[in-house]
Amino acid sequence: MSGVTLNQAIKRYGDVQVIHGVDLEIDHGEFCVFVGPSGCGKSTLLRMIAGLEETSAGQICIGGSDVTHVDASERGVAMVFQTYALYPHMTVEQNMGFGLKMNGYPKAEIAAKVGEASRILQLDDYLKRKPKALSGGQRQRVAIGRAIVRGPEVFLFDEPLSNLDAELRVDMRVEIARLHKEIGATMIYVTHDQVEAMTLADKIVVLRAGLIEQVGSPMQLYNDPDNKFVAGFIGSPSMNFLEGVVQGGKVVVPSLSGREISTDVTLPAEGSAILMGVRPQHMTIEAGDGGAILDLRERLGGVSYDYLVAGNGEKIIVENREEDTLPEGSSVIIGFEDANCMFFDAKTEQRLR
Incomplete structure (x- = not known):
């Protein structure tokens, strides 16, 4: 089981506290979206789960294990960033399998895992290309494929569609929803776009100034908001x-x-x-x-x-x-x-x- 639990999670930078005692439970296999305006702390919270930001106080558990002070590489998570972060001199196939290669996996196993990820993401025709020969949407699929081959317990997405144009955003949104349906993994997704949140999420976490304003399904938040902020943020155009x-x-x-x-x-x-x-x-x-x-x-x-x-x-x-x-x-x-x-x-x- 790969659920994620946060107990009174706090993040401070010196004397400045940016995450204020967050309590949250994300069930195994859920697609959870952190949404809120710029500066609300959603990416910081995601990076705390990933182990890329130190948790100042509180506890983070993944799959029932306390990982609060565990190294990022040992948490069983894979992160997809806003920037694709692909190696320009490597092919799609090499980019996707590079992490496994560095960890000493046999070539046959790497090829099998890359092949499966390529099938899921429909990248078979692009495996021998280098990133410069790909569109933005294809590059983002390669970045997602690199995460898939690791077989993580939890996928973390940090605004992965922000660099794409409007049409590609819609296409990739569908791709990510289909990916979640096929592999059934726990996914946590950060966005400031409430349309992405509404269309992708099983559970939405609305954040403001490092605090959770409300947690619920998309339609729960839409039909029954707890406050003016949630009511105005969820729904387009806004209330x-x-x-x-x-x-x-x-x-x-x-x-x-x-x-x-x-x-x-x-x-x-x-x-x-x-x-x-x-x-x-x-x-x-x-x-x-x-x-x-x-x-x-x-x-x-x-x-x-x-x-x-x-x-x-x-x-x-x-x-x-x-x-x-x-x-x-x-x-x-x-x-x-x-x-x-x-x-x-x-x-x-x-x-x-």
């Missing part, structure tokens, strides 16, 4: 947040011409400020004086995104799957069902339930 105030047991939203929202959540005291969140696909617009202006329409084929500006300056995005009917600059009324609203404490940003 709309509008200022509201509690009045008479309802939520009044000034930017929507004082619309009253009914809810069964426990609201704070009368007059308290709260935030109301609604996802773009749960909103509609129609012509009328509703206190908002259609500022810009972004057309993406089968779907468009309408960017609105409310009277108080709040920005709102509405997903539109209808034919264009309203010109930019139109005054609009925003529609949505009260049941699709989420509410957050204006100070703590925690979800009201």
Whole structure:
């Protein structure tokens, strides 16, 4: 079994603490994605698991064994980096088998392992080529193949698609999902792209400033976020947040011409400020004086995104799957069902339930 457990894992650089007591369990065979904005600590946490960063305090276990102070080479992990880190003078075949060669594996065994990895990654036609003769996506597949031949307990991916163009990112995302399905290994994947997180993960860990904000399946985080940060980070385009105030047991939203929202959540005291969140696909617009202006329409084929500006300056995005009917600059009324609203404490940003 190759699960990964972190118990109060802490990382300090001198007096600066960047990972703050992280507790996490990743089950055997899970595809776990660390996601969050730049500087949140996701790559540092991954490197701590890999043994490339020393753990200042706490414990890291892989497969039930404490590896907190075990050398990186003995942890049974293989890491795929953002940069491909291929040897330019070696062929694909030599790059993939180099680590095994350095560890004294027999040539026949190296050839068998490289051949199997090549089959999985569809690299058979490129084995005799050197990296300069490969596309970015092919080079990244070679880097993944180099990890596969080691037969690790855990695969670690540090933003492996960041250097690829948009089309290749989609292709490689599918390749990695297929790879996980075929070999069934535990995989931990770091990205700042929440679309990658949603499409790849069995479990998502949302990080901010070295702390875990929430852990769950993609749809759990999407449908039931614990706070405003998770609600805004998971989902594309992100959730709309509008200022509201509690009045008479309802939520009044000034930017929507004082619309009253009914809810069964426990609201704070009368007059308290709260935030109301609604996802773009749960909103509609129609012509009328509703206190908002259609500022810009972004057309993406089968779907468009309408960017609105409310009277108080709040920005709102509405997903539109209808034919264009309203010109930019139109005054609009925003529609949505009260049941699709989420509410957050204006100070703590925690979800009201």
